Amino acid sequence: MANVLVFTELHDGHVKPVTLEILGKLAGQSADVAVIGDIGTEQIAALAKCGAQNVHKIKGANLDKYSPEGYANALAEFIKSKNYDYVFGGATSMGKDLLPRLATKFNAGLASDVVNFIMEGGTFAGTRPLFAGKCLAKVEVVGPKPHFISIRPNALGMTPNPTAGAGAANDVNANAGDIRATIKEIIKATSTKVDLTEANIIVTGGRAMKNAENFAILNQMADVIGATVGASRAAVDSGFAPHAMQVGQTGKTVAPSLYIACGVSGAIQHLAGMRTSKIIVAINTDPDAPIFTKADYGIVGDLFTIVPIMTEEFKKILGK
């Protein structure tokens, strides 16, 4: 059995779902959670339900907002005071920025963006995609402990009946240390939707969207089914959508339960970024478009007529 720490970030006071996915998968290990800042009792209960033994609330000056140095310094100080074999975190924007720096404070290794793992005899062995998902490989961490692992959101899934832990809350004081890169301002995104990498449903538009304005029909469908809207590289390069919306090898790799590709041909670099979606629906006028080879449900037809009909059908089925 390994001693494991799971770092969770907070989003509007809530732990990220990936934390619960990780805890569920760690059944049989001794797992604690570390959070920077304060966390409500119902959030602690949610962590305990998924197996958290202790919930360490790390507090100190200059830790009120994220900085890679401050968070890494404070977490390193806490981790050094304990005896953890592994430190897990989500491969989120923050996790990707923070964990490599934190691991290097221990001269330790980090296996990043892992999509599945086992703890055999307390030793981690994971699977991760490489070349944007064009292939998979087994990944192991060697060298000094603790070993660090970041987990791709939505990849593990929730464990149906997790083994509960004690969920004992504990306040920890830590120093943020010297912070040289500080956030002065946050410019909010125009969209309030969940990020593509964490979205449960994604609707993507390709080159066939013709222009940025036409994305309105995708937004309408997305609003009905609670989806985040994405775009193919062709659509981004044509100026129809910003790069933040790009799915594929030079954009975001996504793994939602439902992916609806509208007017996306299915270039190899796009397929690489979305092929692990659970269910794929493709709408395209070209019956030979490569996207159909990955689609669970393919509709050969014009997206400009199909999408509005589909939106109405979703409304009916969802009672909206």
Added chain:
Amino acid sequence: MNIFVCVKQVPDTETKIIPTSDGSFIETASIKWIMNPYDEYAVEQALLIKTSNPAANVTVVRLGSVKDTEALRTAMAMGADDAALIEAPDNLDSYSIAKALKGAIDKSGKKPDLIFTGKQAIDDDALQVPQILAEMFNFPSVSVIVGFEQSGTTIKVKREVEGGALEVYEVSTPVVLAANKGLNTPRYASLPGIMKAKKKPMLQYSLGDVGVSDADRRVKYSGFKLPPEKPPGKKFDATDAAKQKEVVAQVVGLLRTEAKVI
């Protein structure tokens, strides 16, 4: 001012990846190598700074196979002053890569003011090297940057986070910055630039020269394989206007009853 840009050579995005028969890595013989797309933004930002600080020196550093030096020659043709190449296997882990890059930068004898990288390499997609490098140098770092403004000694950078929100950071040099698409528009190498690049100095090192050994490996990969193929799905013809509603209703119904995702 000394600016270093770390670049990687990666398989072209259209490359079909084939694992080797023993699963130890991928077949590399027939791959078309390109400069990692995010690194182009890193090179361009360094060159933009050089435009307003003509005394600045831009060095590009790369680790990997020495057979093909495309990425470094491209960067020098774009305008970088010199290059360093560290001969290394293509499947090195992030910790070893960062240590080797630091070793090569230290060996240059130039104190780095700015180190640029791409936000990630599109081969192993580890997103680790810029942050590890910063920690090894004890420098601050900002990753996934889409905006850069310099006024005096203060640098304002915009980092893109989830959902397209931006965190605005203020830093001063020395600092490691990892570029995202959108930071700038990379220039094309001009013909005179390409000719000049051939005469620009390129130092070459072994991993040993820059202080890296097998003991520095922290992450091991094995069992490279293709992802499982999905069984063929169902395809519906909705080109006939009279049938569209029926077909779409059927698919939406299947999403609920069969796929259970709605």
